[in-house]
Amino acid sequence: MSRLHVWPFRRRAPVPAITELARAPGTVEVRVGTSMWSSIIAHVEDTSRGEEGAFLFSGYACIAGNDVMLVRDWWPIPESAVVGRNRAFGLEWSAEFSSRVLKHAVDSNAGIVLVHSHHQSQRPELSPDDVATARNLLPKFSRITGMPCGSVVTGAKTSMGWFWKRGRRAADLTQIRLVGSPITYWRSAPPSDVLPAPKRRHDRTRRAIGPRAETQLALSSVAVIGLCGGGSHMCQQLAHFGVGRIIPVDGDLVEDSNLGRMIGSTPTDIGKPKTDVMVRLINFIDPGIRVDPVGDYFASPEVLAALKTADIVVSCVDRFSVRADINAFCRRYHLPLVDIGLVIKTKDERLVRADGQLTVVIPDTACLRCGPLLSDAVLDRERRERPAGYDRNPYAEGDPQVVSMNGTLASEAANMVLDLITGYSGGRRQAGWWQYNGREGSMTLSARPVPRRGDCPACAEQGHGDPL
Numbered sequence: 001m002s003r004l005h006v007w008p009f010r011r012r013a014p015v016p017a018i019t020e021l022a023r024a025p026g027t028v029e030v031r032v033g034t035s036m037w038s039s040i041i042a043h044v045e046d047t048s049r050g051e052e053g054a055f056l057f058s059g060y061a062c063i064a065g066n067d068v069m070l071v072r073d074w075w076p077i078p079e080s081a082v083v084g085r086n087r088a089f090g091l092e093w094s095a096e097f098s099s100r101v102l103k104h105a106v107d108s109n110a111g112i113v114l115v116h117s118h119h120q121s122q123r124p125e126l127s128p129d130d131v132a133t134a135r136n137l138l139p140k141f142s143r144i145t146g147m148p149c150g151s152v153v154t155g156a157k158t159s160m161g162w163f164w165k166r167g168r169r170a171a172d173l174t175q176i177r178l179v180g181s182p183i184t185y186w187r188s189a190p191p192s193d194v195l196p197a198p199k200r201r202h203d204r205t206r207r208a209i210g211p212r213a214e215t216q217l218a219l220s221s222v223a224v225i226g227l228c229g230g231g232s233h234m235c236q237q238l239a240h241f242g243v244g245r246i247i248p249v250d251g252d253l254v255e256d257s258n259l260g261r262m263i264g265s266t267p268t269d270i271g272k273p274k275t276d277v278m279v280r281l282i283n284f285i286d287p288g289i290r291v292d293p294v295g296d297y298f299a300s301p302e303v304l305a306a307l308k309t310a311d312i313v314v315s316c317v318d319r320f321s322v323r324a325d326i327n328a329f330c331r332r333y334h335l336p337l338v339d340i341g342l343v344i345k346t347k348d349e350r351l352v353r354a355d356g357q358l359t360v361v362i363p364d365t366a367c368l369r370c371g372p373l374l375s376d377a378v379l380d381r382e383r384r385e386r387p388a389g390y391d392r393n394p395y396a397e398g399d400p401q402v403v404s405m406n407g408t409l410a411s412e413a414a415n416m417v418l419d420l421i422t423g424y425s426g427g428r429r430q431a432g433w434w435q436y437n438g439r440e441g442s443m444t445l446s447a448r449p450v451p452r453r454g455d456c457p458a459c460a461e462q463g464h465g466d467p468l
């Protein structure tokens with residue numbers, strides 16, 4: 001057994017002054033599903049046997065110039081690898097275990113994040129021993145994996161950490177983003193942006209949802225894909241919420257047949273991009289909102305680049321195949337997905353069914369492809385009946401839709417976005433699947449959660465981030 005990798009490290013050689021390495025040019029976010037984080041924290045905060053630590057294995061994405069580590073799985077440092085445990089100096093584990101960690105990371109194209117806890121510390125800092133251990137392991141890990149690798153210490157819902165890239169100290173941890181319902185953050189420092197002053201216009205929402213809601217909404221970015229029946233309602237409500245940044249996405253131009261259900265559209269908009277109408281609608285409601293429209297379809301490079309910068313993706317598209325691609329994309333980046341769709345069936349020109357669904361997917365739950373909505377059979381049938389480009393054929397018969405039913409579904413989806421950002425439901429509203437019956441007027445939460453499918457092709461991409 002080697003005792004090389006000691007953490008926290010017993011001082012054997014002089015440890016370089018921390019200030020030498022203290023500041024790095026880049027920033028890192030660690031992004032992880034809430035329930036996986038709960039198990040990691042339960043392990044590292046368990047002091048019943050002394051100090052504990054964990055290695056996280058993460059995909060990687062570069063988002064707006066920041067490094068994002070997308071946690072896919074984790075290993076506790078097992079009892080069998082521990083070669084010394086002492087309350088005075090913490091935990092030592094074997095070199096053999098460190099090698100197994102490295103091999104697993106290389107085999108699965110993952111970066112490595114070493115996590116331990118300083119318990120209830122308000123401003124945790126890596127101790128000199130933590131730094132020495134990190135310097136022993138992580139530059140080497142980052143060279144061999146080709147991924148950022150770092151050491152993170154947690155406190156009382158706070159965190160800090162140092163990261164290496166290609167052997168060099170390259171970035172500091174800014175936050176751990178826990179992607180659940182709601183999304184929460186363990187930050188290294190409070191958000192540095194100048195916080196907006198409370199606005200009278202949001203007074204009633206603040207009274208309903210709580211004093212922090214306005215700031216949480218103002219700091220959020222929400223992307224809406226598909227800007228007709230459902231998406232236009234969504235953009236309107238996000239604007240009234242005061243969501244700080246809205247990313248409307250659609251490559252279509254407004255047609256006269258859209259005027260019956262596209263909120264904000266007028267006859268003079270015919271022939272204009274749908275994104276133009278949404279920019280105008282949102283900024284009519286609140287000129288302070290930043291709108292970053294993308295007048296293109298999923299998955300053009302511009303659309304993918306914009307979606308990566310969102311905190312939440314709302315999908316209001318017609319085609320199942322596009323839904324499946326958006327679902328896989330959100331899986332890759334640990335992005336919560338709120339999806340709505342409505343199918344109206346008629347007989348003898350009368351409505352007989354108006355079946356809608358609202359599905360919310362977070363990293364810890366089954367995805368759209370795990371469930372029956374996007375089964376292989378559904379996708380195959382669509383491919384046969386509606387080959388690509390079908391809906392852009394001007395002679396194709398349009399699907400029946402009703403603005404008020406789109407609006408009911410979109411409003412429930414907006415509630416879900418509000419809960420993901422503010423947690424207003426107090427945990428009552430989880431990710432899941434709601435069925436809407438527009439004929440009878442009912443919204444029903446599916447009683448049984450959809451199980452994760454072992455062979456789901458979208459789940460296989462989870463946390464893989466940018467293509468290598």
Ligand SMILES: [Zn+2]
Pocket residue numbers: 008116117118126127130153
């Ligand atoms: Zn420590």
Ligand SMILES: [Zn+2]
Pocket residue numbers: 366367368369370371452453456457458459
């Ligand atoms: Zn899945």
